[in-house]
Amino acid sequence: MAVAGIPVRLLRIPVAAGLALALVTVVPTGSAGAEPKPTPAQARKKLEKLNEQADLLVEKYNQASEKWKRARKKYRALNDDLTRQGERVAGLRTELVTMAVSTYQFGSITGWEGMVSQTDPGALLSGLAAVDQLSASRAQSLHAFDEATKELRDSRDKAKDALAEADRTRDELAVEKARVEKMIKAQQKVLREVGAYNPGNPDSAGIQYNGPASGNARAALEFAFAQVGKPYQYGGTGPGGWDCSGLVQAAWRSGGVSLPRTTWEQWSWGAGRKVSLNDLQPGDLIFSEGLGHVSLYAGDGKIVHAPQTGDVVKVVPLSAYGRRLVGAVRP
Incomplete structure (x- = not known):
């Protein structure tokens, strides 16, 4: 989406003596007055803002x-x-x-x-x-x-x-x-x-979990890893698409633990189960600031999560999470 506020620039080019100055208006391809395509950096910045807003809206939708x-x-x-x-x-x-x-x-x-x-x-x-x-x-x-x-x-x-x-x-x-x-x-x-839209594959077979988790946390992570490649879908509870809290709920259900549906409810449910972000263990739930997003810690500095619209369930380094963190819960 074009970023608002970038004006169409007018270039004034001098010509040979004796001729009047010609005013050349540079207009982007398309209809007159169309805004220029944003740079990748501008698009990323706008997308980050949209993602933060969407996280909160999706959770409000889930609550309703x-x-x-x-x-x-x-x-x-x-x-x-x-x-x-x-x-x-x-x-x-x-x-x-x-x-x-x-x-x-x-x-x-x-x-x-x-x-x-x-x-x-x-x-x-x-x-x-x-x-x-x-x-x-x-x-x-x-x-x-x-x-x-x-x-x-x-x-x-x-x-x-x-x-x-x-x-x-x-x-x-x-x-x-x-x-x-x-x-x-x-x-x-x-x-x-910006050519970054990924529709995902609802029938993705995922990937195998080979991390350090054990017990019911391992069962939860094996389930989550098996969803890798499936599309993010707001309100999604599987099997063909997931939102962040829907994925976490289903993963831990596979591990024998019943979690509430939304991030807000999951955070409240874990009031007595909070753990330090410096003491994470595989299977812990990691929450973003504002409680708009939740992911599963997979161990070895990685997380598995359903990020946002136009993306898929994926495994990424925690350092690339892209959201400010507020805390973690251990089911």
Whole structure:
């Protein structure tokens, strides 16, 4: 992407005596007024800034996505509970209707036909309350029906609230998604202009891990190394593409440790597991300043990570990380 602020230069060239001065305007190839192509150094600087901004936007998107998943799960659970409550109320209603019919047949209650055909629970209860000398078991059934209908109303209200919450978080997710995609287009444009865009291979077989890790850390790193060459994909949790926290989560899942989904949650999860950047061990999670990015320490001064849009899962020296570090966590 062209860097804003670089003016098209006007070159004034003197000509032979007796002729008027000619003003020659140098215009880049393309439409009039187009900005010149940035130098590699300018493109790298702009890309670094875009990457930092994208890291934070992607994590906000991931946070919104996880929030929406939780809200949707909550609604589904409450809706299932509502269904069970409805079935229970229907069963109790049938029991009460049977009781009313039996009482009519043997106790001569007048008007029972209208009473049992009532669809309103309150009206049915009022009618049944008029039955003289209810047995203890019938009274219990009446009370159970009353309580069940109250629980049904409560469950319905909770389910409605949970659905509204899910709808709100879905809208938040859409907003964050739009922001991320706008940022990604800017990154892709810069990368293509300087010939550095790497689409990756979703079917990459990766590379073998031969580092010093052992135990579950080795299992995590073997998984991560097997993803090398696959494209970075915002919100990606595999198998064909990954974002940074998605890769770390899946790698450690392979190592038998359950991590939260986002970098912010992973950092918070590791509050009691922080380690010094001078005391790193293979498998440690390394976080950038602002918690927009996370990588796995592979040992021997190297890391494996999913860098950013237009790049692939790769192994690089920690010294080439390109981001300011804030700390590390040991799962």
